[in-house]
Amino acid sequence: MVKTSIVDYIYEKIGHPRKLAAISVEEIINSIKETLANGENIQIVGFGRFNLRKKNERTGRDPATGEEITISARQVLTFKPSRQLKDAVLRRVRNKNKFRCNNNIKP
Amino acid sequence: MTKAELVDKVSQKIDLNRKETEVIVNSFFDCITQALSDGKKVELRGFGGFRVKKRKPRTGRNPKSGEKVTVPEKNVPFFKAGKELRNLVNKS
Numbered sequence: 001m002v003k004t005s006i007v008d009y010i011y012e013k014i015g016h017p018r019k020l021a022a023i024s025v026e027e028i029i030n031s032i033k034e035t036l037a038n039g040e041n042i043q044i045v046g047f048g049r050f051n052l053r054k055k056n057e058r059t060g061r062d063p064a065t066g067e068e069i070t071i072s073a074r075q076v077l078t079f080k081p082s083r084q085l086k087d088a089v090l091r092r093v094r095n096k097n098k099f100r101c102n103n104n105i106k107p
Numbered sequence: 108m109t110k111a112e113l114v115d116k117v118s119q120k121i122d123l124n125r126k127e128t129e130v131i132v133n134s135f136f137d138c139i140t141q142a143l144s145d146g147k148k149v150e151l152r153g154f155g156g157f158r159v160k161k162r163k164p165r166t167g168r169n170p171k172s173g174e175k176v177t178v179p180e181k182n183v184p185f186f187k188a189g190k191e192l193r194n195l196v197n198k199s
Contacts (some may be wrong), residue, residue, distance in 0.1 A: 001142045001147050001148065001149045001150070002150055002151075002152075003151055003152065005138070005142075006135060006138045006139070006149075009134060009136065009138040010134045010135065010138070012129055012197055013130070013134045014127070014130055014131060014134070016127075020123070021131070023121055024121050024123075024128075024131045024132075024135075027116075027117045027120045027134060028113070028117055028131075028132060028135050028152070029154050030120075031113055031116045031117055031120070032113070032154070033153075033154065033158065033192060034197060035108045035111070035113075036192070036195070037194050037195045037196065037198070039115075040108055040180045041111075042108045042110070043110075043115070044109075044110045044113070044136055045109070045110055046136070047136040047139075047140065048186075049186075050186075052196060056125055075196050076196065076197070077188045077192065077193065077196050078190075079185075081183070081186075084140075084182050085140055086142030086183065086184060087112070088140050088143065088144040089159055089182045089183060089184045090142075090181055090182055090183070091145050092187055093159060097149045100143070105157040
């Protein structure tokens with residue numbers, strides 16, 4: 001799924017001009033990006049949290065040459081899904097299995 | 108930043124009241140959740156991608172009794188930041 005599908009979904013839900021839905025999606029993404037760029041974490045209740053983590057400098061190896069190299073200190077982004085999101089994704093397995101059992105249809 | 112703050116920020120940018128903006132923001136995250144629960148990938152250019160990773164069934168142990176238990180196969184949501192976002196975050 002790509003951005004336009006989300007735009008369509010919002011458009012159907014709110015009935016505002018489609019252009020507004022498109023701008024909204026863009027601005028949601030931009031706002032999240034700006035906040036993360038400022039070094040602030042984001043928590044969306046019912047969805048998950050975007051956490052920034054600092055990584056120290058460490059030595060690694062170039063997998064191609066085997067040479068030792070220093071990996072500089074950096075900041076990385078991690079996403080921790082909320083319970084609701086985890087459950088929504090997890091339920092799919094159960095539903096699929098149920099479907100398979102009841103109908104004898106290959107998935 | 109919380110969702111309420113995100114709604115405020117977006118509301119100012121798109122010039123729409125808070126209540127209606129909240130519906131839009133909620134729809135945005137609901138839509139991603141639904142797609143993932145259908146097993147679809149969600150790709151947001153310039154931001155990153157959400158997808159579902161499959162975890163194989165495994166035998167674990169009940170830490171209390173030490174009994175062996177089978178943990179069934181499960182799906183977990185996963186996010187990977189895009190190149191642009193990774194660089195943006197690393198600079199800050």
